Amino acid sequence: MVLVVNMDLGMGVGKIAAQVGHAAVGLYQALQEKNSWREMAWKWDHSGAKKVVLQGTNVAHLLELQALALSLNLPTYLVQDAGLTQVESGSRTVLAIMGAEEMVNNVTGSLKLL
């Protein structure tokens, strides 16, 4: 699972971590809704549930990455923050993408680790 953080929002460490938590649980839940995705989630979970956190530029960048992932049939989950703290309501904070490493690399392979 790859998690791309919207660096444009200037979130603090705890805020970033909470938003990554939202994204990871959100995508995990979404994966339960389809048989083939559930199987993907199971395999991922039983091989260490790898999570890689990467830096995204801004909301436009996250939306662009999501569109690319969807065009490759990779499941995604984009967190919209409730905006109670630090960022405006509706801000897109983190994009989660799931899939085989070589597929996901087509989308996020050039991004820097956070």
Place this chain on the structure above:
Amino acid sequence: MVLVVNMDLGMGVGKIAAQVGHAAVGLYQALQEKNSWREMAWKWDHSGAKKVVLQGTNVAHLLELQALALSLNLPTYLVQDAGLTQVESGSRTVLAIMGAEEMVNNVTGSLKLL
């Protein structure tokens, strides 16, 4: 859901975020295993899936908080890192605790936000 980070490990931002992701998904999965917990997870999820990230001192502190939470019948999940990056294998990185806010506050109410 409260997530207590082991600050003693000196993890970077991305590492902390990934470990909080592990803890959040891990606890969410554990909550599916018991009817009353599943209901708790459902309610939490449908009221915004609040996640608060706090600072824990070290592994002894996380274990102490977990014991206290368990004595109050609060579900917990403690992440043991595979140790592929940054920290030693088996390191306890993040403790997740779930429950009504006033109950969880008995355990983590005095900790600082990350």
